[in-house]
Amino acid sequence: MKIILLTGGLYSIPVIHYLSAQKLLHSIVSPGKANKNNIPIELNAQHLNIPFKRFLKEELNIGFKDWLTEAQVDAVFVFGCPYKISPTLTALPKFGFFNIHFSLLPAYRGKSPVFWQIKNGAQTGGITIHQVTENYDDGPMLMQHEISIAQGESLGLYTNRLAMESVQVISKGIEKLNTTGNDLLFPQNENNASYFAAPVIDDLKIDWETQSANEIENLVNATNPDYGGAVTQFRGLPFRILEVNLVQVNNPSTFIPGSIVHSDVNYGVIVACKETQFLRLNVVQFTEGIFSGFKLAALGIAAGEHFENAANLSGLTINS
Template sequence: MRIGVISNTDSFIPFAYTLAAQQLQVYVFFSPPKDAFVHQKVLAFVKQAKLSFTEETNANNDLYHWLQGGNYDICFILGYPHLIRLDRLIKCPTLLFNIHFGPLPGFRGPVPVFWQLKNGIDKIGLSIHKLSSKFDAGPVVWAKETNDLPHYNYQLVNKLFSQLCIEGVFYILQLLAHRMPIPEIDTSKLTSAYHKRPVLSDVLINWQIMSSVAICNLVRACNPWNKGALTSFNGQEIKLIDATIVTQASNLATKTKPGTIVEAEHRLLIYCKDDNLININMLFYNECFIPGYQCKYLGLNKDTELG
């Protein structure tokens, strides 16, 4: 079986490695990302694994030539940034499936992990669906969910999903190997929603509106790609990298404003609108990673208001 992999991220490496370890023929088509480290990591992997590798140089034509000339039985797409035009592949018999790191149809869009963490849903999930003429809109054929754990952040969930999707890939391959139909999951009763790529307002902490739980969820969703959730101090950006709810603030004065530092001597505690405190274990300020207990040296003292 000739299996194609189309991607622009290193998240495809675990399932491509597993396929190759099973002595299956794997062919990789890679669209170089802006992240040079990811690019180098992928190049090192395909060289070490001795996989057939094609790097995209022309986004308008290269993929279509590769698909039409490769005679692949099936292709899995993970993270490819461009809409694949199926009208240009009418004569191509290859089965095309997209691996999406979000439950469908509720988390369509380019960064579903961010929105799942920010929204604080109890169970996070991923899907595999048949490719269609619209992003993340084809029939779902495999889905999996898992509990959202407190230590999960954006990067950890992406790494987790890159492992979990192996199950879905082999589920589909087993059906094909036994010449069995691939059943579709009925999602007609589920709410469909498209979530755009995050902009400034999506990563900004609004102390007057957001609860302590919402702030901690946003911090996780922004770590490490944005170096944390954004707030400000004296007109300068501060990004909170790690935050946890530690206690209720029932003993504080009622006039305390959300976003106010209430302790800065040995740890950094900030008051939130729901009368909870959050402990900031690490933040990013002036291009430096700074532990919460050292923030007093930067002027982040008790009664300082953030945001």
């Protein structure tokens, strides 16, 4: 089988190395302008001596079409493409285009499915390989593989596990295509469908009064590292939290959610949440840099101070 990999994401690199080692990879195509995610893909292609092409959005239906026509590949696997792919392109390979999506479709259709799964406290996710159709994430499925989400696992850690597991899932998918072609693709169950748009800055904000300690921990994990941490406000300024864990407090009193109830260099910074639950801040980021909770205490953040909801903060961006 001869394959083109259409990818703009770092998490496709294990698959690149696998397909190259198996002599299946005709070329790698990256959509859009050069950026921090796709430049390493280009460098890996150079290292493996795999042809690499970059097409801007407006070039996909011309330049990429010509590239596909000349290549005469059996399939295109898509691993992170922000643009809708036209039927003119998907009809060119023998078996079509197949998208690798990090959820158990049809649940969590849309962009950033891992963010939403972790934020929502899902205990199970997975990998779906489905045929690309005119609508996002709704084509018949080639393969689906369930993968549990560990307690406290961040977006980065879980996505890296998915990337490594993708190698075996794609390997089995290729074997299935070689054996049965598209005859055994199976439909998605629309009764289980859900869709989530790409996160916006408000989705990253902590609401100390309404969110439980578990919900805040899930949000923090969902934002690490791609979104730079969950957003709160401290001393009137934006404050990002990258790692927390639930802790027990002896003889707990009732505190206003967001209150710092303990701060020292031995136990770090502990914050009250609603329903008499408490979180220890393990890793944070603010104007001066990224710090451990223990360093935060040494910097003078003291018990009795208060984190505030970030609802009124303006000027923040998703990548800040």
